[in-house]
Amino acid sequence: MDEPKVTGTKPKMSSTRMILLILAFLSTLAVIALIAVAVTQNQPLPENIKYGIVLDAGSSHTNLYVYEWPAEKENDTGVVKQVEVCKVEGPGISGYSHAPEKAGPSLEQCLQQAKEVIPSAQHKETPVYLGATAGMRLLRLQNESAADKVLSSVGNTLRSAPFNFQGARIITGQEEGAYGWITINYLLGNFKQLINLLRAETSGWKKLLHSLKSLSETSGALDLGGASTQITFVSKELTSESPENQLYFRLYGKDYQVYTHSFLCYGKDQALQQKLARDLQTVENSLLPDPCFHKGYERTINISDFFKNPCTSEKKTQLPFSQLYIKGEGDYQKCRENIQNLFDKSNCPYSSCSFNGIYLPPLQGDFGAFSAFYFVMNFLNLTSEPNPLALNKVTSTIERFCARPWQEVKTAYHHIKEKYLSEYCFSGIYILSLLENGYEFTENNWQMIHFLGKIESSDAGWTLGYMLNLTNMIPAEEPAGPPLSHGSYVGLMVLCSLVLVSVLLFAWLLLHKPKCLQKGIV
Ligand SMILES: Nc1nc2c(ncn2[C@@H]2O[C@H](COP(=O)(O)OP(=O)(O)OP(=O)(O)O)[C@@H](O)[C@H]2O)c(=O)[nH]1
Ligand SMILES: [Ca+2]
Incomplete structure (x- = not known):
């Protein structure tokens, strides 16, 4: 037991x-x-979307942009994207100098559109900025009190919108260049550290990215507006000969030494005004044969206001007629020689210059060319990516386009606004002349220029960079990742x-x- x-x-x-x-x-x-x-x-856990609004008050028109980004990723690079663009009806705000009180109300329709895109609970916290560029710089030179009145009118309208008004001001040409450079490099992911880049998902635009730069390099920015043009790129020249063209940034833990210059009066509309002002010096009567317009094209311009513009006032002459009749000739070579005179290469106080005695260090790396550089080259089918066209192909295409009679062009492109269509010949030749004669791009480095309108869903331009800077969304040091x-x-x-x-x-x-x-x- x-x-x-x-x-x-x-x-x-x-x-x-x-x-x-x-x-x-x-x-x-x-x-x-x-x-x-x-x-x-x-x-932090909740997925919270934030919004920001920037109005680009350009010389030719105003655009309103709405951006959005996830709140918890605010300091990452490449997270802010454009979700809306609204083109304001009518001229740019500088066009309201004779009726400044109407400048503000002109923005109302686009502000309404922004109200519909942004959830109403977030209106109050959404910052809204307005930056005015070369049109307002010119108006300030011509009539400071009119410029102040226009700015105060747009300020009043923006203040009475339900958003968080952060100011309406004229930005400098340097800022315009710098923020354009920040925008495109942010959108292209060029500020990302190598490790982040390797983690990033591969998509169509990444191909463009790789053609635009090798790892850890940035792209230069070329912006062509109606009244000014900017060139901005990282320059490795150790000492800058011209400090006013030099900017220093520390972004995501890396230092950048950037060259920038903005040429007032060299946007494509003001360049045409300058060209006509020169032509008027030698004109014998009120009829001006113009090689930069198509044969058969005619345009009449009023002389009375012509020389009030600071871009043409130096060339003021007494003329025995009040209207000028332009008759197109469609001659590439003559037009090119005509435009070339706008770039004064006779005197350079530095080791190298672009034109008009302005310092330009040696061109370096790839360039993204946007705004009118893109509008014009896109119309002419010259924006081919990822393999940019050779310079001789670009030249011959523009030459052939200019030689086409106006009637034929008008019939072929009847859907395009006549103002734009009639100027593509002049603009194409102006772009070639600015890049070749002005900045001295050659057939060897021409293909470093990439004509781009958008990067993913966002327009290339200074507005995104401006907002990123003013909302402190670009840290100097690389933000700490998850533990x-x-x-x-x-x-x-x-x-x-x-x-x-x-x-x-x-x-x-x-x-x-x-x-x-x-x-x-x-
Ligand atoms: N073909 C074409 N031209 C355009 C378009 N939008 C603007 N333009 C013209 O292209 C030029 C440059 O336009 P923008 O880049 O908007 O210039 P802006 O910002 O008004 O002028 P700035 O104050 O000098 O920067 C101007 O002559 C405009 O009239 C477009 O969609 N197509
Ligand atoms: Ca512009």
Whole structure:
């Protein structure tokens, strides 16, 4: 007969309790670890979309842009995207100098559109900025009080909108260049560190990105407006000969030494005015044969206001007629020679210049060319990417286009606004002359220029860079990433879960003591 095992029961119970206690402790530890890791890794949790509005008050017209970004990724690069663009009806705000009180109300329709795009609960917190460019710079030179009145009118309208008004001002040419450069490099992902770049998903625009730069390099920016044009690029020249053209940035932990210059009066509309003002010096009567317009094209211009513009006032002459009749000739070569005179290469006080005695360091790297550079080259089918066309192909296309009679052009492109269509010949030749004669691009580096309108969903231009800067969304240092890499995070979570499951299983086995295990356990 077996003896009753009374004496052996007590120690068995206490060791089970001990094991259970240890298991409970381990499970608590595992649960705490799981919660702690999940909280640190994923904070802040809610997906909150933020919005920002920038109005680009250009010389030819005003555009309103709405941007959005996830609040928790604010300091990452490439997260802000354009979700809306609204073209304001009518002229640019500088066109309201004779009725400044009408400048503000002209923006109302686009502000209404912004109200519909942005959820109403977020209107109050959404910043709105207005930056005016060369048209207003010219108006300020010509009539400062009119410029002030226009700015105050647009300020009043923006202040009465439900958004968070942050100011309406004329930005400098330097800012315009710098923010354009920041915009395109932000959108192209050029500020990303190598590791982020490797993590980034591959999509169509990445191909463009790779053609635009090699890793960790930036692209230069070429902006052609109606009244001014900007050139901005990283220059490795150690000492700048002209400090006013030099900018220093520290972005995402990297230093950038950037050259920039804005040429007032060299936007494509003012360049045409300058050209006509020169032509008027030698004209014999009110009829002006013009090689930069198509044969058969005619345009009449009023002389009375012509020389009030600061871009033409130096060339003021007394003329015996009040209207000038332009008759197109469609002659590429003559037009090119005519336009070339706008770039004075006769005197350079530095080691190298672009034109008009302005310092230009050696051109470096790729360039993104946008605004009218893109509108014109896109119309002429000359924006081919990822393999840009050779310069001789570009020249011959523009030459052929200019030689086409106006009637034929008008019929072929009847859907295009006559103002734009009639000037593509002049604009194409002006672009070639600015890039070749002005900045001295040659057939060897021409293909470094990439004509681009948008990058993904966002327009290339200064507005995004302006907003990123004013909302402090570009940190000087690279923001700290999550405490663990995604791989380690997942690994740790799996490990903790395994510990927890094993502990629970073990506890269950102890409590229920299946027969097969009873002997082995105690
Ligand atoms: N073909 C074409 N031309 C355009 C278009 N939009 C603007 N333009 C013209 O292209 C030139 C430059 O336009 P923008 O870049 O908007 O110039 P802006 O900002 O008004 O002028 P700035 O104050 O000098 O920057 C002007 O002559 C405009 O009339 C367009 O969609 N197509
Ligand atoms: Ca512009």
